[in-house]
Amino acid sequence: MSSLRYTIRRNPVTALISNLLLIYVLFTLCRLIFLIVNWGLYAETLTFGHAVSLFAAGIIFDTSAILYTNALVIAAMLFPLHWKEHAAFYRVVRWIYVICNSVAIYANLIDCVYFAFTGKRTTTSVFAEFSHEGMGSMAKIMGEQFLANWYLVVLAFGLSWLLWRLFVSPITPLSSRKRNAVTDKPVNTLEAHQEAGGRTSGTSLFLYYICQTIALTVTVPLSVAGMRGGFTTAVRPITISNANQYVNVPAETGIVLNTPFSIYRTLSKKPMIVPNYMSDAEAAQYFSPIHEANDSVAFQPKNVVVIILESFSKQHMGYYNPTLRGGAYRKFTPFIDSLITHGAMTWQYSYANGRKSIEGMPSTLSSLPNYIEPLFLTPASLNSMSGLARELGENEGYQTAFFHGAQNGSMGFQAFARATGFQQYFGRTEYNQDSNYNGDDDFDGTWAVWDEEFLQFYSDRMSEMKQPFMTAVFTASSHTPYALPERYKGVFPKGEEQLEESMAYTDHALRLFFAKARRQPWFQNTLFVITADHTSRQIDPFYTTSLGYYCVPIIFYAPSDTTLHGYDMQRVVEQVDIMPTVLGYLHYDHPYLAFGKDMLNTPAEETFALHWVPESNGYEFVKGNYALEFDGNKVTAAYRFRTDSVLRDNVLTTMPKDTLQQMTKQMKSVIQQYMQRMTTDKLTIKK
Numbered sequence: 001m002s003s004l005r006y007t008i009r010r011n012p013v014t015a016l017i018s019n020l021l022l023i024y025v026l027f028t029l030c031r032l033i034f035l036i037v038n039w040g041l042y043a044e045t046l047t048f049g050h051a052v053s054l055f056a057a058g059i060i061f062d063t064s065a066i067l068y069t070n071a072l073v074i075a076a077m078l079f080p081l082h083w084k085e086h087a088a089f090y091r092v093v094r095w096i097y098v099i100c101n102s103v104a105i106y107a108n109l110i111d112c113v114y115f116a117f118t119g120k121r122t123t124t125s126v127f128a129e130f131s132h133e134g135m136g137s138m139a140k141i142m143g144e145q146f147l148a149n150w151y152l153v154v155l156a157f158g159l160s161w162l163l164w165r166l167f168v169s170p171i172t173p174l175s176s177r178k179r180n181a182v183t184d185k186p187v188n189t190l191e192a193h194q195e196a197g198g199r200t201s202g203t204s205l206f207l208y209y210i211c212q213t214i215a216l217t218v219t220v221p222l223s224v225a226g227m228r229g230g231f232t233t234a235v236r237p238i239t240i241s242n243a244n245q246y247v248n249v250p251a252e253t254g255i256v257l258n259t260p261f262s263i264y265r266t267l268s269k270k271p272m273i274v275p276n277y278m279s280d281a282e283a284a285q286y287f288s289p290i291h292e293a294n295d296s297v298a299f300q301p302k303n304v305v306v307i308i309l310e311s312f313s314k315q316h317m318g319y320y321n322p323t324l325r326g327g328a329y330r331k332f333t334p335f336i337d338s339l340i341t342h343g344a345m346t347w348q349y350s351y352a353n354g355r356k357s358i359e360g361m362p363s364t365l366s367s368l369p370n371y372i373e374p375l376f377l378t379p380a381s382l383n384s385m386s387g388l389a390r391e392l393g394e395n396e397g398y399q400t401a402f403f404h405g406a407q408n409g410s411m412g413f414q415a416f417a418r419a420t421g422f423q424q425y426f427g428r429t430e431y432n433q434d435s436n437y438n439g440d441d442d443f444d445g446t447w448a449v450w451d452e453e454f455l456q457f458y459s460d461r462m463s464e465m466k467q468p469f470m471t472a473v474f475t476a477s478s479h480t481p482y483a484l485p486e487r488y489k490g491v492f493p494k495g496e497e498q499l500e501e502s503m504a505y506t507d508h509a510l511r512l513f514f515a516k517a518r519r520q521p522w523f524q525n526t527l528f529v530i531t532a533d534h535t536s537r538q539i540d541p542f543y544t545t546s547l548g549y550y551c552v553p554i555i556f557y558a559p560s561d562t563t564l565h566g567y568d569m570q571r572v573v574e575q576v577d578i579m580p581t582v583l584g585y586l587h588y589d590h591p592y593l594a595f596g597k598d599m600l601n602t603p604a605e606e607t608f609a610l611h612w613v614p615e616s617n618g619y620e621f622v623k624g625n626y627a628l629e630f631d632g633n634k635v636t637a638a639y640r641f642r643t644d645s646v647l648r649d650n651v652l653t654t655m656p657k658d659t660l661q662q663m664t665k666q667m668k669s670v671i672q673q674y675m676q677r678m679t680t681d682k683l684t685i686k687k
Contacts, residue, residue, distance in 0.1 A: 013215045015168040016077045020066060022166055023101055026159055027062045027258055030108035031055060033155070034254065037112040041251050050248065054255045057246035063226045064238060065261035069104045071223070073097045077170070078219055080212035090169040097167055102160040107259040109152050113145065119250075119681060121257045123240070123266040123379040230409070236358075239265045241381030241412050244419035250384050262379075269373050272380065274675040275632070277668035286669035289595050289677070290685065291580055297587040301396065302558070303526040304388060304582055305462070306472040308364055309506060310357070310479045312532035314551040315543040316500050319346070324540060331493045332504045335511040336530070336555070340567075344557040347599065348569040351550040351609045351622070352534050353576055357411055357474075360533030363575035365389070365472055366420050367594030368683065371612045371619070371674055376412045380678040381419075386592060386685075388579050390421025392470045395590050399465050401426060403458050403473040405449035413474060422472075431457055444483050448476035451506045452485070455513035463520050474533070477509070478502040499536050523559060527585060529578055530555040542645045546613050546620055547627055554578065554599075556585075572622050573599045574609040591685050595674060610670055621667040626655060628663055635664055 035042065035051070067074070076084070076093045111122050146153050229238030240262050243253040277283070314320045318330030319337040330337065340346050353363035354370035362368040362375045366387035375381055392398035401424035402417035404410065408427035417425055431449050432439040434457060442453040449457075458473050465471075477484075482502040484492070492504035517523050532552040538544045543551060554573060558564045564585075576596035584598035597607055608623035618631040622641060629637040638652040638660065652660075677683055 012077050012170045012212065015170045016074060018168040019073070019097060020070060022163070023066050023070065023104075024059070024062060026101075026105055026162070027066065027108065028055065028058075029159075030105060030112075031058055031255060031258070033109065033152075034112045034115070038115060038254065041116070042255075045249065046252070051255070054246060054252060057243070057256045058258065060229060060238065061243065061257050061261045064229060065104065065258050065264060067223050067226045068264050069100050069260060070097070073100070074219060074223065078212060078216040080209050080216060082208055085171060087169070087171045090171050094164070094167045094169065098160060098163045101163055102156075104258075104260040105159050106156050107263065109156050111254075111259045112152060113149050115254050119254075120379065120382045121240070121254055121262040122259050123262045124269065230407075236411055239377050239381070239412065240379065241376045241419070242409065242415045243382070245409060245415035245417075245425075247418070250382060250419070253382050265377075266379055269378055272372070272378065272675050272679050274679055275668070275672050277672050278665070280676075283669040283672050286666040287673065289593050289673060291583075291592050291594055293589045293591050295584075295587045295589050299396065299589055300586050301398075301468040302586060303462075303468050303522055304392065304398075304470040304529070304586075305526055306365065306388070306470075306529045306578070307510075307531075308360060308472065308474045309530065309532045309553075310475050310477070311499060311534065311536035312478065312503060312506075312553060313535035313538060313543065314350075314553055315538055315540060315548075316495070316497070316503055316536070317553060320348075320551075320553070328495070332495060332500050333507045335507045335514075336553070339514075339530075339557060340555060343559070343562070343565050344555050345564050345566055345568070345600075346553060346555045347571055347573045348567065349572045349609075349622070350552060350554040351547070351572075351574045351611060352532065352552040353550075353574055353611050355534050355549065355614065357533045360531075360575060361413060361416060361474070362420075364531055364533075364578050367576040367579035367596045369574075369576050369595055369610065369612075369674065371671065375678075376416065378678070380681075380683075381416075383678070383681045384684045385420050386683070387420035388470055388582060389417070389423070389472075391583065391588065391590065391592050392468075392586075393421050393423060396468070396588075399423065399469040401461065401465065401469070401471045403427075403454070403461070403471065405431060405451075405454035405476055406447055410448075417472075426457075426461060434460075436460070444477065444485075446481060446483065447479055450485050451475045451477040451509040452512060455509050456516060459513055459516045459520065462517075462522060465522075467522055467525065469522075475506055475509075478506045478536075496539060497537055518559075525560065526558070527582065528555075528557040529582065530557070531575060531578065545645075545647045546616065546629070547622065547641055547647060549613075550574075550609075550611055550620075556581070556600075558585075568599075568604075570604040571599060571602070571607040572604075572609050572624075573597075573607060574611070577607075593677075593683060593685050595670065608666070610667060619667065619671065621663060623663055623666070624659070626651075626659065626663065628660075628667065630664070630667060635660065 073093060073096055114122060229242065240257060243256040246256050247253050316329055317333045317336060319340050321329045352360060354360055354374065356374060358374045358376040359370035363370065366385055368375055368385065389400040393400045400422045402413070402422040403426045404413050405428055408414055408429045414425050414427065428449055431437060431454060437453055437457060442449045444450055455473070462469065462471055478499060482498045484502060484505055488505055492501050494501050531554045535549055535552055538548060542548050556564055574596065576594065577599045578596065580594045580596045581599040583592065584601055605624060608621065610619060610621050613620050616629065618629060621628045621630060625640050625642050627639045627641040627647065628635050635652065637650045638655050639647040639649065640651055641647065
């Protein structure tokens, strides 16, 4: 029995597993120490049961960090080359293992102290923060911290010693090998092979390569899945923002995350640099994200339903393009076109704030735009944030819920929803639990539940909610590969783009949703907001400009309000305007932070849109009659976008100088305040 245990322990695969399990134990120990050191931050709210759930969630992030840290060790121990089975080779592997994992553990222990100052796990932004400190200053700071926290320094070296002492190698020195009592040969076949001078039978060598190759083949996809945080294509690689879906308050992300993971996930992200365009006082003169409570009308507790349509570019919608290509686009969205025509409000110049789904959600629901990097993927994703759900839920008693028919956790939506105040989340898991629907039979095979079924489910769940409520749903069917349910193949019109047929299907799903919603008692007391997360593939010249790539619909519809309708052709609006417009419409009487304006009450000449254009690595600012291109330092071009729809004529040198100066100042003010608030965690108003 002892020989069997010895053989199992010295097998390369089980040796590797033993070494990785040790790192899991040490990461968990570091998490426990982190909690003890920072107990004052959690003592009043953290229960034992919730702490256990946070530790369990932490294993997901530990897995990713551990696999990244030990990628070289995994490859070295499993790569099928028999000549590596020598004690000298594993001495090198041992050093790599100890050094890499010691650095990871030291980073975790350092954050036990540093977290109290920053409120979040350390990311690569720390290198930018200390880049201007001299070596002398850094040495002094580190020396003082080492002395003040000597017990963590001692613990760090002790854990490094454990890594060295408990490392399991498939090969052991000659003097300590277990030997068969009858044959006097090593129990481990690889050690016997080494003692024989590398000579072994062809059969043994063949079996060695087969076993090692199988082990490596199985380990590679498992490691990739562990690094990404999941297997399916519908799940983005997890990032630091995903920690939000497991916590009740932002500070708890420090328990869920680990520092190596936070650093790995922000390695390729550009740090948010706060520009010094002007003084804070001057910046506030041109723009302020603080919306004060100054409404004398009593709050109107209407339900709020926000529908975010996947990839619904304006180009493919008939209402906005009645004559384009002979009216060809009228056939793809007949229901939405009819809704606008017979009682909704929309805008001609309406723009997205980003080009990805993870950029559209914060802009639409929290009035937080995307500049340079998606908020989801930056260290700022751990900031305290508000949004429609938090403002209405905490201050007006609304019940709030977010709906997305994809796998729970997909795209980081669940994490963001929880971080911004949504009390409930309904995903594919909750859909499958509803006996009134067909579960995975309604799954599109790639991304999510079909839009028709999921929107019906959405209506059902809202009918169970207490009014007033605020909900949001993110559709999915109008996404590559643009598949349709079998029963609808050949039913909807096809266009020049494959997307257009799936848009027609989603439009039909919306028709059925509203048909059902109209029969519900909450319908007449509801404000519906319909927009898109971003545009899709564009064809026509107007839509292929830098500005055209951001043209998305923004539609407000209140069944009981006959005054909320029309087509505004003067104001320039964007997704971040949705939140302040909704709150203004409800006569919300609390101060809040938002980077948008009230689209219904702001004078047309004061409205604007600002978005980041990745192709030019700069900004585009639209206001009045002009669209400016800005590289972060200077304005490089200006266009009269209302009359020059394809942005052909650069009028930078001929436009009025005072207009250019005013627009440039306001644009710089918005950028500066956004970056400043992102980097200093000031995205909410302290109440």
